[in-house]
Amino acid sequence: MNLFSEIRSLVLDALAAMQAEGTLPEGLSFDNVAVEPPRDAAHGDMATNAGMVLAKPAKMKPRDIAEALAAKLAGDDRITGAEVAGPGFLNLRLSATVWQGVLAAVLDQGTEFGKSDMGQNRKVNVEYVSANPTGPLHVGHTRGAVFGDALASLLDYAGYDVTREYYINDGGAQVDVLARSVYLRYLEAHGQEVAFVDGTYPGDYLVPVGQALKDKVGDAYLNQPEDVWLADVREYATDAMMDLIRADLAQLGIKMDKFFSEKSLYGTGLIEAALKSLDDKGLIYEGVLEPPKGKKPEDWEPREQTLFKSTEHGDDVDRPVKKSDGGWTYFAPDIAYHYDKVSRGFDELIDVFGADHGGYVKRMKAAVSALSGGTVPLDIKLTQLVKLWKDGEPFKMSKRAGTFITLRDVVDQVGPDVTRFVMLTRKNDASLDFDFDKVLEQSRENPVFYVQYAHARVMSVLRRAAEAGIAADEATLKSADLSKVNHEAELVVAKKLAEWPRLVETAARTNEPHRVAFYLYELAGDFHALWNRGNELTELRFIQDGDAATSQAKMALAQSVAVVISAGLGILGVNPAQEMR
């Protein structure tokens, strides 16, 4: 149930009726007619811009249209006030019954309240994390992981058919580096002294992998040339790394629907097929690229390569798909991978990348545009850097990995719920400060705490009611007499709840899950404010001694808040707190 679209259709009906009467000319488009909450609550509950939007095409004055519309709407018993204001806004006031109806809907639908069908079950693929299988996930990956996962949940909630996917970069030279590094650990496990030169991964996390390799193959690879063991160790090591990464993701409660291996694109004709598809469109040619302007690489020299004419699809320069030695560039399997996604019938694609892949956006969009003939939109969301702070200073060292802070370093310290919520308290394209001390602070400054505290307070009220002998179970609250929830301070909260379905649609349309986090903070703020007013105005307290009916009505409001917080936290992947400790 979305109250805003309900009122909007009420407005549209009225406009149509005005046309039928001749008050408005025929042939107007109502597409731009919006019904929104005004910024200033003094302006009423909802405002429509119909007068201003229609003034020009109707050749009428905005305020005249608004006046006529007001007269039409006044007949509806949900509308208690309709006044023209400003340049031609029509401000509407809704009856308390409407807001009480919102509470009833929340209690009736539970966390389904706010679900939308805007997705129309369209198939959308969200690719995220996709970290190289060469080590544990670090903080940067963590942000992408949380963002992508929340986005996927959000789209699911908004009615899309979502697939969560991870692209394993197991085809490139970095996997050879991994294999050699593991081989060194293998030698180490056999008691040999080894040196980690440049171009190998020195992290401790490979020690157990080397040991396990020894347990598996014994001394079979000792004193053997690389071509004997490399292929096998590659396979063994990437499997081990993916186990590690899966475990890291599991710590955050993230479960992928599909892991797609880059390696599976080689030798199977998939890359060739993808490029042929582009070639058939005349988008592949042999050529030489201009050198990059500005700072020129020292060793730059012109080379003939196989190029993709990405400029035809919005890119700035054409991109090489084959190296001068004839091997594929990294871009080639990426094209093939997205070709595969398009072939699997997705209606929309979303890639979540780290900010360092920003230079990749245009060519990837160009590729998908070319491959799908412009029918499949690709949205690429970049997550900016995370800066870690501890004791007021930048926090950079990791004991575990040696060089970077891992996902585990973070989750072990603050837990998965805090990690996830905090990572979503900034929009994805702004960098984020993660302060280990602040995220655990119990104050209004800390949104995680503040939202959790609101939920815990509701739970606490329900528990105390039960102790006081007032039934507060779900069925009782559902049948409570909601007309007793009529104080302005209480209706403010109900109005906030009414915005939830609309917020879900906005957040889903823009692919911005952080909006959910901010909304929950606002909702929690409104709830806490109501709670605090109970200090002075005892009639606003949720439990009214000796008056079960009123208590139950007020608790129904509290319960509604808890339900929407649960739904929102569910999208963010955070568990609501039953009590604070």
Next chain:
RNA sequence: GGUCCAGUAGCUCAGCUGGAUAGAGUGUCGCCCUCCGAAGGCGAAGGCCAUAGGUUCGAAUCCUAUCUGGACCGCCA
């Protein structure tokens, strides 16, 4: 040289497919808080929305240019 992102209150940041007097937290100042629901509450001050043009009935939001900061820029993934 180019591409992308950011620039909003002292600080950290929101700002809903363009809407009315631009919001929140924090900080500052004032008041309240021995108890009845205070891991606080109420109120005030604080803004040329980086700058200059443009589009529009209307711009923080869209377009153009400029400035500042960050990321990236053929064989690495």
